[in-house]
Amino acid sequence: MEENKNTLRNPSVVSGLVKKYQFAFQKKYGQNFLIDGNILDKIIQASELTKEDGVLEIGPGIGTMTQELARAAGKVVSVEIDKMLLPILAETLKEYENVTVINEDILKVDLKQLAEEQFENRPISVTANLPYYITTPIIMNLFESGIPLKSITIMVQKEVADRMQAGPGSKDYGALSLAVQYYAKPEIVTYVSAGCFMPKPKVGSAVIQLKKYEIPPVKVQDEAFLFQVIRGAFHQRRKTLVNGLTNYFSGKYTKEQVQTVLLELGLPLTIRGEALTLDQFAKLSDRLLQ
Numbered sequence: 568m569e570e571n572k573n574t575l576r577n578p579s580v581v582s583g584l585v586k587k588y589q590f591a592f593q594k595k596y597g598q599n600f601l602i603d604g605n606i607l608d609k610i611i612q613a614s615e616l617t618k619e620d621g622v623l624e625i626g627p628g629i630g631t632m633t634q635e636l637a638r639a640a641g642k643v644v645s646v647e648i649d650k651m652l653l654p655i656l657a658e659t660l661k662e663y664e665n666v667t668v669i670n671e672d673i674l675k676v677d678l679k680q681l682a683e684e685q686f687e688n689r690p691i692s693v694t695a696n697l698p699y700y701i702t703t704p705i706i707m708n709l710f711e712s713g714i715p716l717k718s719i720t721i722m723v724q725k726e727v728a729d730r731m732q733a734g735p736g737s738k739d740y741g742a743l744s745l746a747v748q749y750y751a752k753p754e755i756v757t758y759v760s761a762g763c764f765m766p767k768p769k770v771g772s773a774v775i776q777l778k779k780y781e782i783p784p785v786k787v788q789d790e791a792f793l794f795q796v797i798r799g800a801f802h803q804r805r806k807t808l809v810n811g812l813t814n815y816f817s818g819k820y821t822k823e824q825v826q827t828v829l830l831e832l833g834l835p836l837t838i839r840g841e842a843l844t845l846d847q848f849a850k851l852s853d854r855l856l857q
């Protein structure tokens with residue numbers, strides 16, 4: 568894509584808009600705008616959009632990524648919480664008729680209704696430079712809402728991307744890794760330095776893609792209970808799985824009952840949650856239910 572002096576890829580154009588509209592960056596909304604054209608291209612490329620696709624963007628900011636999404640996809644719906652950005656978006660997106668901006672908190676949006684009304688239940692690609700302070704609830708809401716997701720391509724804090732991709736035995740492996748990997752195949756697209764944003768964030772960033780599985784890789788009797796077991800296994804990371812689960816479910820299972828299940832699964836009684844695969848968690852949760 569061409570680097571144009573007048574595009575939002577140019578930091579001085581971004582500064583000009585900020586000044587013109589007397590926009591004050593709000594830390595509480597995680598406002599760090601992307602100003603690096605190469606990273607922008609990588610995100611758009613990874614999203615693999617066609618003119619048939621519908622895109623949900625969370626937090627369009629001043630519309631830098633929104634413009635590119637509008638060129639690549641059939642329809643774009645961008646949800647932005649900060650009403651101070653609306654006049655800027657009206658200017659930067661005026662030429663793009665396939666974009667709808669919704670002034671809402673993404674955590675309060677009824678995603679099912681949005682999928683129905685805006686995308687007529689067609690598969691949705693989510694592409695976003697996320698507000699980092701609510702990364703996990705946004706991702707879990709997207710998965711748990713049951714909307715027809717195709718993929719999620721998002722900028723997140725580097726450590727969070729590492730956690731989503733981590734496997735058993737790694738220090739980054741935990742409840743988030745397992746929850747994400749139950750729904751999707753995560754793949755880090757690129758790491759991104761603080762200099763690619765205005766203003767610069769204090770943390771490193773990464774673009775990660777979550778390719779939604781049609782069917783989860785493991786089958787369980789009760790999905791909600793699987794996630795409870797996973798939370799129980801990690802809520803006291805340093806404890807053994809037996810102690811962690813017994814404490815977490817306080818009174819529901821005795822230590823001996825948890826030990827019996829572990830033995831049935833061929834797992835050592837001293838094992839910690841961080842050593843179990845998703846498949847082992849699935850078996851564990853089904854056994855505990857019985």
Ligand code: SAM
Binds near residue numbers: 648
């Ligand atoms: N997409 C823009 C870019 O790449 O330059 C801005 C990304 S900035 C990291 C995050 C954006 O999310 C900001 O525009 C912020 O106002 C918006 N935001 C923060 N919390 C939000 C929420 N709860 N619902 C919707 N948007 C939110």
